[in-house]
Amino acid sequence: MNEHWTLFKRNLQNFWGDFRGNRMGLIGAFLVLTALIAAVFAPSLSRYSPSEVIRDENGRGLTFAPPSVHAPLGTDDAGRDVWTQLIYGARISMTVGFLAGFIAMFVGSLFGITAGYFGGWVDNLLMRTTDVLLVIPDLPLMIVLVATLRQMQLKISPLTVLILVIGLLYWTSTARLIRSQVLTIKERQFVARARAIGAGHFHIIRKHILPQIMPLIVANTVLIISTAILVESGLAFLGLGDPTQPSWGTMLNFAFSRNAVTNGAWWFYLPPGLAIVWISLGCVLLGNVLEEMLNPRLTGHNLEDERHMVSIPAPGASSD
Amino acid sequence: MNRRDYLIRKLGLALVTIFVVVIINFLLFRVLPGDPVRSVIGRNVRISADTQQALREQFGLDKPIFPDQFLDTLGQWARGNLGVSWSLRKPVNEILLSKLWNTLLLIGIGQILAILLGVTLGLIAGWKRKSAVDVGALTFSLIAWATPTFWLGIILLAAGSTWLGLPTGGIVSPANVGKPLYTVIPDVAHHLILPTLTLTILYLGEYMLIMRSSILEVLSEDYILTAKAKGMSHWQVLRKHALKNAMLPIVTLIALNLGFTVSGAIYIETVFSYDGLGKMFQIALVKQDYPLLQGAFLLLAISVIIANMLADILYTYLDPRVKAT
Numbered sequence: 001m002n003e004h005w006t007l008f009k010r011n012l013q014n015f016w017g018d019f020r021g022n023r024m025g026l027i028g029a030f031l032v033l034t035a036l037i038a039a040v041f042a043p044s045l046s047r048y049s050p051s052e053v054i055r056d057e058n059g060r061g062l063t064f065a066p067p068s069v070h071a072p073l074g075t076d077d078a079g080r081d082v083w084t085q086l087i088y089g090a091r092i093s094m095t096v097g098f099l100a101g102f103i104a105m106f107v108g109s110l111f112g113i114t115a116g117y118f119g120g121w122v123d124n125l126l127m128r129t130t131d132v133l134l135v136i137p138d139l140p141l142m143i144v145l146v147a148t149l150r151q152m153q154l155k156i157s158p159l160t161v162l163i164l165v166i167g168l169l170y171w172t173s174t175a176r177l178i179r180s181q182v183l184t185i186k187e188r189q190f191v192a193r194a195r196a197i198g199a200g201h202f203h204i205i206r207k208h209i210l211p212q213i214m215p216l217i218v219a220n221t222v223l224i225i226s227t228a229i230l231v232e233s234g235l236a237f238l239g240l241g242d243p244t245q246p247s248w249g250t251m252l253n254f255a256f257s258r259n260a261v262t263n264g265a266w267w268f269y270l271p272p273g274l275a276i277v278w279i280s281l282g283c284v285l286l287g288n289v290l291e292e293m294l295n296p297r298l299t300g301h302n303l304e305d306e307r308h309m310v311s312i313p314a315p316g317a318s319s320d
Numbered sequence: 321m322n323r324r325d326y327l328i329r330k331l332g333l334a335l336v337t338i339f340v341v342v343i344i345n346f347l348l349f350r351v352l353p354g355d356p357v358r359s360v361i362g363r364n365v366r367i368s369a370d371t372q373q374a375l376r377e378q379f380g381l382d383k384p385i386f387p388d389q390f391l392d393t394l395g396q397w398a399r400g401n402l403g404v405s406w407s408l409r410k411p412v413n414e415i416l417l418s419k420l421w422n423t424l425l426l427i428g429i430g431q432i433l434a435i436l437l438g439v440t441l442g443l444i445a446g447w448k449r450k451s452a453v454d455v456g457a458l459t460f461s462l463i464a465w466a467t468p469t470f471w472l473g474i475i476l477l478a479a480g481s482t483w484l485g486l487p488t489g490g491i492v493s494p495a496n497v498g499k500p501l502y503t504v505i506p507d508v509a510h511h512l513i514l515p516t517l518t519l520t521i522l523y524l525g526e527y528m529l530i531m532r533s534s535i536l537e538v539l540s541e542d543y544i545l546t547a548k549a550k551g552m553s554h555w556q557v558l559r560k561h562a563l564k565n566a567m568l569p570i571v572t573l574i575a576l577n578l579g580f581t582v583s584g585a586i587y588i589e590t591v592f593s594y595d596g597l598g599k600m601f602q603i604a605l606v607k608q609d610y611p612l613l614q615g616a617f618l619l620l621a622i623s624v625i626i627a628n629m630l631a632d633i634l635y636t637y638l639d640p641r642v643k644a645t
Contacts, residue, residue, distance in 0.1 A: 132337045134576075137624045139583035140601065141344070144617045147605055148348045230468055234587060237470045239606055252471060256591070261478045262488075269478070273471035281466035301539030303447060303554055 018293055025289030031282025035275070039090035046084040050246075053079040064265045074267035076251075077258040085251055086271050092247035094279065096163050097229035103167025104228070105174055105221040112178025113213075117186055117205060123179070130172040138169060139234065146240045158242040162235060166228050174220050181213050219290035226283030233276050248272040323636050334629040341621040346393055349614050402615035407607040412615035416597065420619075422491060423589070423596035427581050429512065430519030431574070437520070438527025439570060445528065446535035446566075447558065457532065461525030469584050473518045473591035480514045487511050489593030515592045522584055523577065530573050535566040568639050575631030578624045 019025050038045060048054065053061045054075055061079030065071060073082040115126040142165055149161050185191065186209065194204050235241065236249025243250060255261075255269040383389055396402075402412035445457040480486040487493065487510060496507045538544065539562055547557045582598070589598035597616060604612035 128333075128336070131333055132340050135333075135337050135579070135625050135628050136341060136621055137579035137582040139579075139586055140617045140620045143586075143601065143605055144345075144348060144613060147608070147613065148351070148610075151608070152351060226466065230466070233468050234470060234583070237468070237587070238590065238602060249468075252468075252474070256470075256474060261474060261481075264482075266478065269471075269474055273468060273475070276468050276471065277463070277466050281463065284462060284466055301446075301449070301536050302541070302544040302548060303539050303557065 015293070019289070022289050022293075024285050028282045028285025028287075028289060031278055032286055035090055035094065035279045035282065038087045039094050042084075042087040042091060045087050046081065048081045048084045050085045050088040051080060052084070054081055055079070064260070064263050064268070066265075067267050073271055074265065076254065076265075076268050077260070082267055082271060085246060086248070086275060089246055089248045089251055089272065090275065090279075092159065092242075092245050093229055093232060093249070093276070096159055096166070096232045096247065097225050097279075099163045100166035100170070100228040100232070101221055101225035103163065104169075104171040104224045105217060106171075107168065108171035108174025108220075108224075109178050109213075109217055111171065112175040113182055113205060113209065115175070116179040116182025117201070117209065126175065126179070130175060133169070133172050138231075142166070142169060142231070142235060143238065143240065146235060150240075158240070159245060162232055162240065166231050166235075170224055170227060170231070174217075174224065177220060178213060178217065181216055182209055185209055185212050215290070215294050219287050219294060221287075222283050222290060223287035226280040226287065229276065229283070230280050248276050326636060327633060330629055330632045334625050337625050338622055341618065341625070342394065342397070345614055345618050345621075346390060349610055350389075397618065402618065403611035405604075405609055405612040405615075407603070407609040407612065412611050415600065415612065416615055416619050419595060419597045419600050422594065423585055423598060426512065426515055426588070426594060426596060427519065427585055430516050430584075431523060431577075431581065433516065433520040434523035434527055435570065435574070438524045439531050439567070441524075442528040442531025443535055443558070443563070443566070446532040446539070447554070449536070454532075457528050461529050464521060464525035468587075469518070469522055470587040470591050472521060473515070473588050476514050476518050477591060480517075486514055491595050511594075515588050515594055518588050518591075519581075519584055523581070526577065527570065527573065530569050531566065534569045535562060538562045538566045568635070571631060571635055571638060575628045578627050582620050582624060 054065075054071055055061055062070070062075045063077055063079045065075040065079070067074045071081045071083065073086065076082055076085070111126050115123040145165050146161055149165070150158060191204060191208050194208055199207075232241075232247060233249030233252070236247050237253045237256070239253055241247055241250035241253065246254070249272075251272040252269060255265070255272070260266075260268040383392075400413050402416070404410065405412050405415055408415060441453065441457050445451075445454040448454060477488060481488045489511075491511050492504060492507050493511075496503055544557060544561060547561050548554075552560070585596065585598035586601050587598070588594065589596045590602045593599065597620065600612065601616045601620070603609070604616060
């Protein structure tokens, strides 16, 4: 245990040494951390509650009021503080994004490891399933799924429906990535040796394969979270969110359907969108940098004077 | 694998996927509470229990769901009969067909612009790696990726209508409906500017990135070094040796992007009240018009699947390596 711990600490130190020098990664970490802090400490960051109507001296609700001392980001159509809704919305958006991302990661890793390790018909079945899922347009499929699941009155909250649908549809790219990694790892000497001394499948996967692919799983999860947050915002914008627990997408749905654009209430429709860009950009930068550090690619070419190893930032795993 | 096997595999995949979509579509809407008879006669019409029972028998709803009802529905769909919309009281297939062209117009122009711009910029970015164009292209595509489509649409809508006086929605001004083409076409073009711009910005980033990494890969090949050693200029190498090969992934991307394009159309048509399939989909969702939702899903999914298959087939003709191996 002690030995493992020292190794882990050394790895972490090396990692931090590399990461510290990467500007993109630091920016990404900053964006993600600030959003997390805003979500966690939401009640201490605002005087109001998200559903509270802000009134002027005469007791009238301030509807569509521009930013002022009372409301730093102005108010919405019902006179509620936009800033307060924004930081409380962070909780909803990020909860859905993170949970859906974790589900996708779990399912993707499980299928990826099983397919890569055991091969054969399991592998075949899995790869054909991902082939099929990749071709079906995902937004219409999700809309249809969410709309019908809600109609079935299953007594699960609208947010849970969103989390499950997003999580159970976005695991395919993870599964493919993990599978290809497992395929190369299982051919390595240490796995062959472990097998030769009689180690069981479960032992090999847990002790030899999982530790090798864990960093990649983490990087991929960060990327999937950004996809999940974007997808959630879109579905919520189309009216599939929970109006009683508004996420940033729900806020934009309110802003758009209650004519914030024609009323010139930019303080109502700009902040939620910027917040979505903030967190998803943060996750993409962080995820890309993590992936690059684990998987450097050669990108120099023959029409250049010198060739060197550099890694390119590619945006998230398959987007939509 | 020779080309015939490859084609058979792709065809098989497309058929299996269509089958999966059909099953999903059938099951999802069958498990909904409420009576399918309602989907035929409309939701708010009151009819007696006897008449309902008679209708149920007429439409075979008293038979078991599988296989009778399933095969029956399948037969209806195969003949293009998608039921009647609850909210619009018209056959779903008629509604969808009338909106199809509007959507094709929007996504067609958007895609062509995005491909032309994306390929050009991606080519320059990859060739002049680390130049201002490259850094700009990468930053742009990263931010474009992280931006929700509908929000970009809302911003362009607000900016375009306030500062440029562009129309806020629709395809043609009500005053110009039924006017001769020389009045209608400029008006439609005027209405198309903002939605097309949103779509182009959205897709541009991805084409740029793929073209960039594709050209980087091609330029690392030995035959490029050979071409350069022969004394060809950079431009000649790019034009004669690199461009054709680097364009290949774009073909696949166009196909893979179709699903993404459909998502974009749903958001953009909603934001710009553009009268196409995407807007129909959103209306069906809001009004809980299940026959329309079901029909739209079926049409969108099957078109994307078939387009994907066609792109795969096209690919075998463009890339001789698929044949050889």
